[in-house]
Amino acid sequence: MADIRVEIEIAAPPDEVWAFVEPVENHVDWMADAEAIRFTSESTRGVGTTFDCDTKVGPIKLTDKMEITEWEPGRRMGVRHVGLVTGTGAFSLEPSGPRNTAFVWAETLSFPWWLGGPIGEIVGAPILKLIWRRNLRRLKLLIERPG
Numbered sequence: 001m002a003d004i005r006v007e008i009e010i011a012a013p014p015d016e017v018w019a020f021v022e023p024v025e026n027h028v029d030w031m032a033d034a035e036a037i038r039f040t041s042e043s044t045r046g047v048g049t050t051f052d053c054d055t056k057v058g059p060i061k062l063t064d065k066m067e068i069t070e071w072e073p074g075r076r077m078g079v080r081h082v083g084l085v086t087g088t089g090a091f092s093l094e095p096s097g098p099r100n101t102a103f104v105w106a107e108t109l110s111f112p113w114w115l116g117g118p119i120g121e122i123v124g125a126p127i128l129k130l131i132w133r134r135n136l137r138r139l140k141l142l143i144e145r146p147g
Contacts, residue, residue, distance in 0.1 A: 001087065002121035004129050005106040008136040012143050014093040017101045018074045020143050021091055024051060030139040033057050033131050046071045052083075057124075057131065086110045103139070105132055 010017050021027070024044065028034045034053050041050040049068040055061070062084050070078030070090060078090040089107030096102040109128075111120040 002109045002111070002125040002128070003107075004109065004125050004132065005104065006129055006132045006136055007102060007104040008133075008140055009096055010101045010103055010140050010143055011099065012101060013099055014074045014095055014101045017093050017103060017143060020139065021077065021093075022073070024049070024068075027053075030142055031135045032138070033128075033135070040065075057127065081109065084112045103136060105136065 020030075022045065025037050025039070028037060033055050035056050036054040037051050038054075039049065039051045041048065043049045047068055047070065051066055053064040053066060055064045064081060064085055065083030066079045066081055068077065069080050069088070070076050074093065076090055076092050078088065081087045081089070087107060087109035089105070089109075092104040092106070094102045094104070107128075109121065111117055111124060116123065
C-alpha cells in the first residue's frame with residue numbers, strides 16, 4: 001500500500017474552500033491528473049455518490065472508480081477507490097487562524113499488478129505526491145485569486 005499525504009495552507013476560511021471542492025465534477029479544474037468525471041449514481045453529492053474519473057499520469061491512463069464514503073460539509077470528504085487502483089482517501093479542512101484553512105489530502109492506495117503492484121507503489125507514491133502538491137497549489141490560486 002502506498003500512503004500519500006500532501007497539505008497546503010489556503011488564505012480562506014474552510015467554508016469558502018469547501019465551496020470549491022464540494023462540486024466533485026469541478027475537480028478537473030484544479031487536478032492536473034483528472035481529465036473527466038462521470039457520475040455513476042443519481043446523486044452527485046454526499047455519502048454513496050459514485051463516479052468514474054479518467055486519470056492520466058504521464059503515459060498511464062486509467063479510469064478510477066470511486067465512492068464517496070464521508071461527507072462533512074466544510075470539514076471532510078472521503079472516498080473509496082474500487083477500480084483498478086484500490087484504497088481510501090480524504091480531503092480534510094481545518095481552520096488555521098482566523099481566516100485560513102489547512103487543507104490535507106491523504107490517500108492509501110494499492111496498485112494493480114500491471115502498474116508494478118507493491119514495487120509500483122514505492123515508485124509511484126513520490127510521483128503522485130508531486131502531482132498532488134501541484135494540484136493543491138492550483139486549488140490555492142483559484143481560491144485566493146482576486147474577485
